[in-house]
Amino acid sequence: MPDSTPSSLKTPRVRFAPSPTGYLHVGSARTFIFNWLFARHNNGTMVLRLDDTDVERNTEASVQSIFEGLRWLGLNWDEEYKQSERLALHRQQAEAIFARGRAYRDFTPAHSGDEGQSSTQGAWLCNPGMRELSKEASDRRAAAGEPFALRYLVPRGQGRTLQFVDRVYGEQSKLADEVEDFALLRSDGMPTYHLASCVDDADLRITHIIRGQDHLTNTYKHLLLFEALGAEAPQFAHLPLLVAPDGSKLSKRKHGPVVSVTTYRDAGFLPQAFVNFLCLLGWSPKNDRDFLTLEEIRAVFTLEGVNRANAVVNFTDTALSSSDLDSFDAKAVWLNAEHIRALPVDELARRLEPFFERAGMHASPEKLLAVTPLIRERIKLLRDAVPAADFFFLPQLAPYDPAELVPLKKGESTGDVALARRVLETALQALATTPFDHDSLDKTLREAAASLGLKAGPMFQPIRVAVCGRKNAPPLFETMVVLGREVCLERIRQAEQSLQSLA
């Protein structure tokens, strides 16, 4: 018995239907996220369906890459399908539509590709002569083995208006006469996207189709298809597009790695931050908040909160040339920094480990746990941790300019080398015996500064550079505690040595 409950009242069943023709890109990821949020907010079901009917362009690597991306996002789904395994259903339904007189055979040879002759005299609607072919002629040619595509017989000349209410864009309508006779089956018998998609949506009882706005005008075709299938059309919600800074649609070919989800993962974005960022592109909680946890978003997410204007992913266009940190959208980076700071230290430490691993540094869990609090406010992306904390793990400091050891007063171009040497000597003596904990170091070193008639700044800089190999580093005492007495003394001695080259 058919379920007559209107789709708007049923428990939602939504689907994310990527086609495996490349890696998962940010636009697709956002569509997935919005579907997930809608499903989870409404206690609905999330379906993942691989739309892999284009045998030519589908690759296994792409399937893997998509799963990899989705897994990283950490959002689950409840059911999984592959369109290529449902071919029989698609063909059977195409036959049924044909049998109902809603489709016809088109024997016109396939067009070679994307040249398209549509731009010259308005839109292409159908191949003349083919709609009107008599049943006999059509059957005869088919029986003779002439290849044909099956096309939807769009109602023409009846003044019929197709309409639907989009959950984001509102009331939409269009004259059926303006819709092309789209293909259902290709001449090789394979279903097209439109056919396979609608047949599966109907069969899987999808209640809400949430997808990119680039499908808005395709919806009329789909309405026609659901009708011919004898299925109630689901609700539609189209999402504004994600565009590049120049306003064009994000494309893998044109914009490169910045549109791939794995690029964000590899750069050290936290999935929750990435999701947070993507959600803010085209949706808003409307309460001036922007740092949100997944759970907070899920709790308040509604389609009514989605806007209609395209959103710019504001990456820098140096993206093609390098893996430049600055190439990411600044807000995404900021959100990531916020999420990093919101993470418990032990979890952050665990997340950081693979980045050190990849950089060839063995960071023991204990040491990493000690170092993490010192850098967590100093990194925006996880991978920033490596340059920020390398000196903790390197057995030998990378070479640095000894001049860094010498503090400069305002306006001075050359510092007092002798002073720097005195500082280091004093420090060496003091540090040889003082207990290596924060407060003792604080007290000892400040007293040492006083004894030299120095303020903290000029006292600490030579030590910091000696110990860290650079001027900018985490707070000195905590750093020294983690490094330990041996390492600190050794590095200060080396610094003293290198100072000689300046004398």
Add this chain to the structure above:
RNA sequence: GUCCCCGUCGUCUAGCCCGGCCUAGGACACCGCCCUUUCACGGCGAUAACACGGGUUCAAAUCCCGUCGGGGACGCCA
């Protein structure tokens, strides 16, 4: 070309449906100041937008029309 969608600070957006509370709010970025042993975090502050033109109205970012601008769709791709 035809059809469709969109147009608030540089960017993401609130406000628009149900005109007045909007001398347009928040966030990021940028700049400045404060905090401070460096860097960062944090705090404070500054600059910055209703695409344009007509209506309607006592009153328009909000309603209507037009213009311009941007985007999308028009495949035997998805």
